[in-house]
Amino acid sequence: MGDLINARFILGISADNESICAALGLPAAQIDDPSLITSDVVVVIASAKTGIDSNIVKNWITFRELYIPTIVVVTDFEDGDVDFEDMSAIVGKMLEPVLTPYLVLHADTGEPTALINLEDQMITDYSNTKVSKISSDVEHRELVLEFKEELHNALTEGGWDQFVQGLIIPAIPLILKNKLGIAEIKHFLDLIPTRR
Incomplete structure (x- = not known):
């Protein structure tokens, strides 16, 4: 028997769809694509x-139901009209609640x-061409405390295995x-086991 294909898709229409697909190395699909039922993971x-x-x-x-x-990827929030946190809340109302790691x-x-990673509170700085990780300071930790506690409570029962099982959905800015x-x-894509 040959290797099974790992089906991973991007769903949704965006002016940047082609660039997002290239950056993540995933093909785009439509929600009614029959091959979605065999997907390992989907990025919305x-x-x-x-x-x-x-x-x-x-x-x-x-x-x-499948x-x-x-993973919900939030885009186009740079201008500040609707920020990442606001859009995550909107996604929660339109689709279902999401977690923001x-x-x-x-x-x-x-x-x-x-x-800022809410689990380890490390900051990944994208302001330069060389991405760097730095420790957060007290001000940052106080600023995100409520969000950190909310994430911790959501992950208490089964951690990110709940994502792998399709039970919870992370929202990530892009x-x-x-x-x-x-x-x-x-x-998050790497958390999904590859099929062989």
């Missing part, structure tokens, strides 16, 4: 500007330039121009 695009593809919203309940591990940190100019979020999304 949620744009802070254009929202979520109406076909995804319409077919969400049927899709979620318990396919799903990372929060976006902004430079003094207001530009999103870093992510900015292609400075690569913010790409490594974090790939981390």
Whole structure:
């Protein structure tokens, strides 16, 4: 018997779909694509500007009955009209509640330039071409304490295995121009066992 193909797809319509697919190394699919039922994991695009593809919203309940591990990627939040946290809440109302393992940190100019991991509170700085990890300071830890506790409570029962089983959905911010979020999304993709 030959190797089974690991089916991983990006769902949703975005002006950056082609670039997102290239950055993550995943093909795009439509919510009604029959091959979705064999998917190992799916990445859903949620744009802070254009929202979520109406076909995804319409077919969400049927899709979620398959318990396919799903990641929601939030894009287009840089201008500040709807930020990452706001869009994650909107996704929670339109589809189902999501968990935010990372929060976006902004430079003094207001530009999103870093992510803070709510589990270990390390900051990944995307403001330079060389990405760096730094420890958070007391001010950052106080700022994210409520979000950290919320995430901790959600993961108490089964950790991120709940994601692998298709029970919980992480929402992760993505900015292609400075690569913010790409490594974090790939981390979650790597949690899904490969089939051989």
